[in-house]
Amino acid sequence: MTKLLSVRLVAILVGLGFALIALYSFVVGAYAAITEEAAGHVPYEKPEDIAYSFDGPFGKWDIQQLQRGFKVYDEVCAACHSLKYVAFRDLEQIGYDEGQVKAFAASKQVPGIDPNTGEATMRPGLPTDYFPSPYPNNVAAAAANNNAIPPDLSLMTKARGDGTNYVASLLAGYAEPSAELLEEHPEAAPGPGLYHNPYFPNLNLAMAPPLTTAGQVTYDDGTEATVQQMSEDVAAFLTWTAEPTLVARKQTGWPVLIFLLFATVLAYMSKKQIWAAAKRKGD
Structure with missing residues (x-):
């Protein structure tokens, strides 16, 4: 009995410790938010809530959208930004065949070694190579x-x-700061070489608007390439690069949940049967 009380006391103390840590974190976060606002922190906009095919527990990739987003990245974003964790051959996952991947890889120059001199050189890419850095x-x-x-x-x-x-939201959100914002927060005015964007935390960033006009990219499927459409498409593509197994994970999750539910019911029924026999024996 004493041992059981000790275990319960330890459990209560541990639970109380976690509760105090959570309360402390909440108080510190609230204080930081209040003091930041009181200090005149420039407010920025929350991202727009956009519907994507891969949202929700039953979401799926829209392959055409991923290919459109890849084209936006390749023709616009790749001039400045790398994709160092993505290999050319990974493009087969979004609908490109082996020949297309080989041709695309060969059109890019990647770092290599001259087999004759051992010196660093550039060579055409192979499907096994990763997207090169532009710098x-x-x-x-x-x-x-x-x-x-x-x-x-x-x-x-x-x-x-x-x-x-x-x-x-960031890609489609570049705009000049409003007069009201500048009047209340003069520090929100973009400095030299900076561009105003209400979705960026300090409202000004060094990246110039990459998507500026409709038709900047010509889509193979005929979709109208508005700035908003290109922004959503490349965002979808970058969601795939960040988590290519997203949809597969969701599809795997449902059978696992069903199995766990079945196993829980089975365990409960087994427990009832075992303890019922023990109870009858005790009586």
Whole structure:
């Protein structure tokens, strides 16, 4: 009995500890938010809530949208941003055949070694190669972008809250700051080499608007390439690069949940039967 009471006391203390930690975190977060707002923090917009085919527990990839998004990345974003965790052969997962992948890889130059001299060189890509960086190093990247190094986009939608919507909203959201905003927050005015975007945390970023006009990319399926459409398509593509197994994971989850439910019911019935026999024996 004493041992049981000790275990219960420890469990209560552990639970109380977790509750105090959660309460402390809440108080600290609330205080930080209040003081930040009181200090005149410039408010930024929450990402637009956009419906995608892969949303929800039964979501699926829209292969045509992924291919459109890949085209936007290749023709617009690849000039500054890399996809270092994506191999050319991964494109077969979004509907491209082996020949198309080989041709696309061969059209790109990737770092290699000259077999005769052993010196570093550039060579046509192979399907097993990964998307190359547009810059030889970070110094060159910063020099070409107002001292801001363009981030790799492979995992971007996983690295940002509400990542897919954030990317789409950011790309389509460039605009001049309103007079009301500047009057209340003069610090929101973009400085030299910066561009205003209400979805970026400090409202100004070094990346110039990459998608500026309708028809900037010509889609193979005939979809009208508006700025909003291109933004949503490339955001969907970057969601796939960040988590290519997203849909497969959802599809696997349902059988697992059904099995766990069945196993729980079976375990409960077994427990009832075993303890019923023990109870009869005790009586």
